[in-house]
Amino acid sequence: MRRSFLPGAVLPGAVLLAAALSVAPLSALAAQNAAPANAAKPAPAEKTPPQEVTTQGSVDVGGQHIVYDAVAGTLTVGSTDEQDAQLGDDGKPLPDTDLAAETEKDPKNAPAVARIFYVAYFKKDANPGERPVTFLYNGGPGSSTVWLHMGCFGPKHVATAGDAHLPAAPYRLVNNDYSLLDTSDLVFIDMPGTGYGRMVGKDKEKAFWGVDEDAHAFARFIVRFLTKYNRWNSPKYLFGESYGTTRSAVLSNILTNEKSIDLNGVILLSQIFNFNSDIDQARANPGIDLPFELALPTYAATAWYHHRLPQQPPALEPFLKEVENFAMSDYAHALAEGTDLSDADKRAIAEKLHDYTGLSTDYLIRADLRVSGGGFEKNLQSADDLTTGRLDTRFSGPSVNPLSEEAQYDPQSSAISSAYVALFNDYAHNILKYGEGQTYLPEAQFGGFQWDLKHDGNPIELNVGPDLATAMKTDPKLKVMVNGGYYDLATPFYAAEYEEKHLPIPSSLASNIQYNWYSSGHMVYVNDASLKQLHENVAAFIRGTEAGNR
Template identity: 75%
Template sequence: MAKSAPLFAALLGVALTASALAADDSTPAKAPAVTADSSTDGTVTVGGQRIAYTAVAGTLTVGATEEEDAQLGADGNPLAGTQAALDAASDKDAKEKPPVARIFYVAYFKKDVAHPEDRPVTFLYNGGPGSSTVWLHMGSFGPKHVVTATDQHLPAAPYKLVDNEYSLLDTTDLVFIDMPGTGFGRLVGKDKEKAFWGIDEDGHAFARFIARFISKYNRWNSPKYLFGESYGTTRSAVVSNILENEKDIDLNGVILLSQIFNFNADIDAARMNPGIDLPFETGLPTYAATAWYHHKLPSQPAALEPFLKEVEDYAFGEYAHALALGSDLPAAEKQQVAEKLHEYTGLSVAYLLKADLRVSGGGFTKNLQDDDDLTTGRLDTRFSGPSLNPLSEESEYDPQSSAISSAYVALFNDYVRRDLKYGEGQTYLPEADFGSHEWDMKHNGNPIGVNVSGDLATAMKTNPRLKVMVNGGYYDLATPFYAAYYEDKHLPIPQALTSNIEFDWYESGHMVYVNDASLAKLHDRVAAFIRSTEVGNK
């Protein structure tokens, strides 16, 4: 999901029992063997093709630095004769030992493949930062799919889980990875949160996980893909650069869903960053799409996409010019801009003038349907719900998140234990509880607003065959689609590499896959992207 906050815990060079893993803060002084990986078989039919697969649910352990990681064996235990082995054997409390993360994952391997070591493998993860990957796992390409209504709050349990006819197992093996400290994963050791909860720390942990995974399953020669959603796209930019330039692991493709690279363009925090008008400009097309969907425009266009093209041109033409003038904008021109924004957003001219032509994401979702005492969704603006406080300035919750989260969490908890035979007696953490441990938003030591565009650009320049696929929903106000387009059109790459990037938009929200029609398109486009890039990026 978008910018939620999950829970982390993991383990040192020692192993945790199932009961220890069930605790939210697992830092025992001594710990017996960790729960073994679980392997099960299943089938799913995709495009009329019956696919037999093996699912593996388990954990891989990574160290907090390259040196510490190198002291861990394939089983996550310290190698004999290393400092990690001495620390593990010592009597000092586990929380005083070097930090490690035991990362939970579920991998799906297609059976009856002639050369499985050559088959594409895709690593998928959600964002937050702080989210597990339960959303992508149960909503997008796994063999099971949570049934959701288009834009309505689901009834309470029992929820419905079905075979996923749009699983990507027809094209690639799949590895769903939970962020360190979420899912059934745990963190252990001295300063464990500091060691893994930050842009750079997290990126290196995922890169180490991927390197360990391809070693464990002999996938070094497989075509490799990253698939990140939301903050997961931020992570993908960082991880792609680490894999390419620190680990000599070339990627065939990076698949981005609901992208955010430049946090200065964050529409949620736009009014907290005076003088930076980019979020208002890149967010305007999403405002327009949302008003169109809810029939709040003074004149309703017949089709969405031609209307959005008109709004995009205005956003970076007259609107951008007006905002750039700041307090020098003449009153008459300001009135004209407010009236045009009214035509594109449905918000009143008076409100737009009061907002100084700059409406934050929360301000828009609170006010668009305010006459009906409704708050508009953020992750998916097609959703609506009763306003918590009719007098509030901005929205106070997200109706879309409230509508479907319970179904995803409940069905995964049932599925992982019933079908995957993993997690009995343990607690699954869908999100990290940061508590007093803030996520470190500094990147490469830079305290200025985060922008990881340079990481992906470096990966693309050092591997000029690397292809990038950008996916986004028109109704996503967490990471507006046009912000992604703007970011990627401004990557510091040679003109010759711009053709390595493709853009795909959907009539859906942040979680494109909650809409079955959009999921079908997402499957077909991603499958085509992988097929076109798995044979040497021709």
């Protein structure tokens, strides 16, 4: 199974599965262990959540004191456009519709709908017709948006420092000095089946858990949101992280060409478009060597950070340019040779890889010059019995099994996940005044979770680059911003650059794409210096692409 791109969504699962269970009042397993069977009582049903709750707050960003309304609530969408049109603002079928009749006739087999949880922040006294609005979401697939909400641009920020595991609770929630509320209103959206949202109806998982199903659900949510809050004439932005970038590519095409909604910008963080470039499963796909070439600069950056190189370059970025040139020339040629590569040439390439990665020449030869992400994480610091992080390779942790071939967990995900989950629950209940009697799901329920990776009926490996390309060609003023971390081994930064530079667009549109790389990992924002840079870059991008500036 492919490892997920967001903390805890599928793998590394043990950490976030435990965290997801810990936020429930009492799990089924705990209930069995807590009392004899004859004394057990069924868990109380969750309360029906309010459609929305509005609170007020403030945040200080760059010397600016911003007062805002925070709206926590749900919007219900149908699993098809036809069905969605028969839902009222309250999420119930409109009277005298086929959906109402079908639901009343057989409630247990009613068509599937998704109640999607969101938190929106609106700056007080701003003109909604001129104020930008940015829709933000994480990925997984299967993740809620707790990470972007509490770590990146929300008004409150989980305090994380360094590259080590955080102490246990109490954790610190602080003013976010780099909230994007200085530039845009914000809407954090949890994907169907996560957060305080729920799915109901026949075959609900099939209706929403897939590339196309998910993107259409988000499109319907955005349409409903624009109507509910009168934001149709606002400058509009998508901000997706990880699989959220996959979603953004598909969603941008749907909004542009099916919903007649031109976007001012698409902002991508830790991008993955072409799943053939996934370094985690690369060794299981022989003959496709591109993942190894595109991951090599991240291997080099990581070895540089941990001082595992035979010769330590003084600066990272010039070193990475050298590695990128090698990756796409001598290394790519050697891999293309396959079994025709001579032993002498293989050893020469392995010695060069040793210079760039710190891995031993003998290991590189045994690996046939092709090291998976998990293999690199396990072996880079194996002499010290340490496993290197995946989402952020600056992190390290004790190896679970020193004899394993690949890493068995992600030290970065383990280091911060509990803080995010705990503080969001506390924040939702005590500040947003939402979620009483409900269970917040950081991830989609693990039992039977499956994601349909087929796109437009195409059975080959997923590649959504053409979707973004279509949106850019049908709206040639659409601007795209790509952001990534040098220490991200889930979605390597050089792979994102390669994907963008191979979009099927005319060269005249290439200038519509800008790139920003950070000394951080997959979750760029867990590093305060990188979060500051990210805020400055995204704020400048929005200011430069608002209405009249595209």
